[in-house]
Amino acid sequence: MRDIKSFVDAGVIGQFPGGIHPPERKQPANAIPLRRLPLPAELVLPLRQHIGPSGECLVKVGDQVLKGQQLTEAHLSQGLPLHAPTSGVITAIEERPTAHASGLPEMAVVLTPDGEERWSTSQPLPDYRQQDKASLIERIQSAGIAGLGGAGFPTAQKLAPQKPIQYLIINGVECEPYICADDRLMREKADEIVAGMEILQFISSAEHILLAIEDNKPEAIAAMQEAIDGKQHISLRIIPTKYPSGGEKQLIELLTGQQVPHHQLPLDIGLLMQNTGTAYAVKRAIIDGEPLLERVVTLTGEQMTQPGNVWALLGTPIEHLLEQGGFKATKSPRVIMGGPMMGFTLPITQVPVIKTTNCILTPTSQELPAAGPEMACIRCGACADVCPASLQPQQLQWLAKARDYDALEQQNLFDCIECGACAYVCPSEIPLVHYYRKAKAEIRNIAREKAKAELARQRFEKRQQRLEREKQERLERHRKAAEARKKMQQEKQQATNENESQPAEANKKPAQDKSSAVAAAIARAKAKKAAQQAAEDHDPKDTSS
Known part of the structure; x- marks a missing residue:
């Protein structure tokens, strides 16, 4: 088996096992230019919008906030901060239904826009190559950027490991039916996406960039080809339309001919993958100094009278998007967040747009029939x-x-x-x-x-x-x-013993001295008496003899 470099240099496209070819149905949403929507009456911002823990809230009810102002502080690993998508007033911090199949509530900050779009201070870094890579990763972390094409893994966490990267893969495949948010973004923001790709390459020290786009997006291919013209460090790869060719491991196998080993990550074989939307957000964070405040969302389905792709502020209620898309509910309407393959039906529409929301699909029952009753496996x-x-x-x-x-x-x-x-x-x-x-x-x-x-x-x-x-x-x-x-x-x-013994010795010595004196006196007296007796015995006057 050829190694990754020889496979890539050959310019061939590999294969992955399985896959299907469902109807694409990206028209008419992908033919309509991106548009901006009026501000909703309120923005509901769940504290957790990515893989990882939520941050600590920095605001309280009644606070006036500016656009881009940080609302939460992320302290733990894989945490990301949240920012105000527009200026306004914090009117509630409470549990609200979230963008999940269960519809269970999560803690959220509710922001009422004031319509003034007053910005907080920003710090653009147009000459980012003069900066330390660690500081750029910290800037991406502080901007709250998560992967915009998948599960929402914090982008800075992917860039942090100090492992040699051979290829940076930019995923513009967008293989799921109906969804065309990345397609439209590549058509209209190709230069900014390429700038974001080069920032990611600089931070990761990747040797080369591989940009992958599915062959059912000719306009996006043309726009990106023009944007990378003359850039020898970027190669464009056109991928055959097949679902799920946009999956991380499947795309790696298509581009490199290698499978990511079981229980390993692409980083372990020298590969790093990011989405085109993520690259655009990185450019805005580094060069323009703007945190992640909005994303492109596809509004589509036959119950939408005004389908297309819109810039949706994070926290925008799905009801607001449905209204702006001209949603005309039929009997037993369904609203799906995501595509028909990996999305889920919303139990209620009072949920907000989050960082991983890429599509709101409103199919009719004829267009996308509901699943029938489960039967036994044959x-x-x-x-x-x-x-x-x-x-x-x-x-x-x-x-x-x-x-x-x-x-x-x-x-x-x-x-x-x-x-x-x-x-x-x-x-x-x-x-x-x-x-x-x-x-x-x-x-x-x-x-x-x-x-x-x-x-x-x-x-x-x-x-x-x-x-x-x-x-x-x-x-x-x-x-x-x-x-x-x-x-x-x-x-x-x-x-104590020493103190007691000292007087006894002192008393004993005088007593001994006194006894000696007495004995000496007695001895002297005896000697004197003996001398006298002897004298008497020898007296010459004695005539008795």
Whole structure:
């Protein structure tokens, strides 16, 4: 197998397994120029609009804010700040329904626009090549930029790892039916997208840039080709129309002939992928000093009388977009956020645009019939034939229904990109992706609970160790204190004994002196008496003899 460089230099396009060719239906939305909408009555800004934790709110109800002013502070890993999309007043900080299939509420900042569009201060860096790369990554982080073409992974986190990058891949494929936001952006903002691509290349130190566009976008191809003309470090690759060729791993296989190894990331094989919309946002953040405040959203579907692509401020209610798109609801209307393959039906329309919102689809029942009742699997194998990740969807579904999570992980459930190709071809109309998403969520919850339990165990053991250490330290202090007291008592007793012995010695010496004197006196008296007696015995006057 050829290495990546030789494959890329050959200019060939590879293949990935599976895939389908659903109706594209990008007309008429992709034929209409981008337009801006009137400000909505309020903007609802969920604190978390990306993969990762939400930030800490920096504002309170009643605060006047300026356009571009930071509303939250992200302290944790993978966190991103949120900014005010326009000037106005903070009228609420409360739970609101969010852009999710469940419609469950999340904490959000509610901003009422004042219509004045007053900007906060900005710091453009047109000569960004004179800046430190770490400071540029911090600028992208501070701008709140997440991937605008997928799950919303923080862009700065992708740029941070210090690994050699051989190719920076810019994904302009946009393979899902109906969605044409990137298509329209490339047609109208090609030069700015290229500027963003070069910023990303400078930060990542990538050797070369590969720009990939699907062959059903001739106008975008022409616009981008003109923008990169003369730039030898950028190569344009035209990808055959096939779903899901815009998936990260699938596009890598098309461009490099290599598969990303299981449990590894593109970075591990020297590749970095970013979306065209993300490249545009990076350009605005670095060169113009503007945080991420808006994105392009496709309004489409046969219930839209004014389809097209619009600049939607983050926090714009979906109801406002439907109104501006001329939504004419028929019986049992459906509003889908995203495309027909990977999107989800909104339970309510009182939800806002977030950083990952790329399409609002309003199909009629004839245009996009609702799924019928689930029937038994007939083991036709069609799902396995079209799976771009070479999985066994039927087996995964059985294991998911049985809640055999260990087996699901052994069967590489998390390699599933949830493209929906398996469900699209299933004759039994089994909502396969639904089972996979539910199983993934449960596995993540189990892993999260295990991590919490492990953390609690470690904290308990550390606490026990700390208590035991403190006990031993306390006992050692008591022992030392007891020894010190004992030593002090011994010294005190010795001093007392010494003090008591000194007077006795002093009294004993005079007594001894007195006895000696008496004895000497007696001896003298005896000697004197003996001398007298002797004298008497020898007296010459004695005549008795």
